Amino acid sequence: MITMALMHTHAQGMKRLAFATGCAVLLLATIGASPSFNAQTPGERCKCVAFRLDDIQDYYLQKIQIRLMDEFEKRDLPLTVGIIANYFGQDEKIVSYVKQGVAAGRLEVANHGWNHEKFTLYSQGEQSDLMARTNDKLNSILGFRPLIFIAPYNAVNNSTFAAAKENAILYVSANMTLDRPPYHEKSDGLLHYPETTVTGDLSGDGARWLSYSHERTMEEIKRGIDENGFAVVTMHPMEFALRDGLNFRDEIDERQMEELDLLLKAISEQGYEITTLGDLALRNGP
């Protein structure tokens, strides 16, 4: 329900901005458990792919949110989830699932705004307040403050980066259009891991939500790794929902789930490794 409201309100913005977010929470610092999923030769850069599941919230496409998190859990793969804080905390199924995933070191939590605001519409002080309120609420529920900010609509500007630093956020994830490369030499003290591809998106005319084939997403993953040394894949529950236009039902589009399965297999066959967004820095840094 919440996201439907957001979607109507922000349909224009989403159309222009290709609706992406950035989240990141470094589990190491917050939980004390290092989610290290594969051995690596010292000095060797991993060919790492992080998945971002945006728009985690109470009572919205609940079955789909949980199924997507399950798809990663059953394969023992990590996942970064972007939580909209004002709409999180009441839905026992969603909250307990996230808590368990965090405790097990499988889920990494990112700040995805208080009300899924487009941050660039706000001053630096306001952006900072929104990030702080979000992190405070997530801390009250989960027991830690996320270190990752997944920008709603992928919208970021220099004030966003300054606000992130004020909130002790280490990672920002937007997209490559709104946060330009190169990503390894930024001087602002933040780690930038923008989305490099998606599993679905709003159509150009804003009337439909599209689901992409695994082949298309895989090509863009390869390009991200070749050009920038990493790939970040954004998923939304919407592209895995049965739907009519922008009316989404909480029923799974099994064909698109199959595409996700094929994508995960293709990543593995390519010799790439799936990590959390926060782990990209640990595995891929200088």
Ligand SMILES: [Zn+2]
């Ligand atoms: Zn979002």
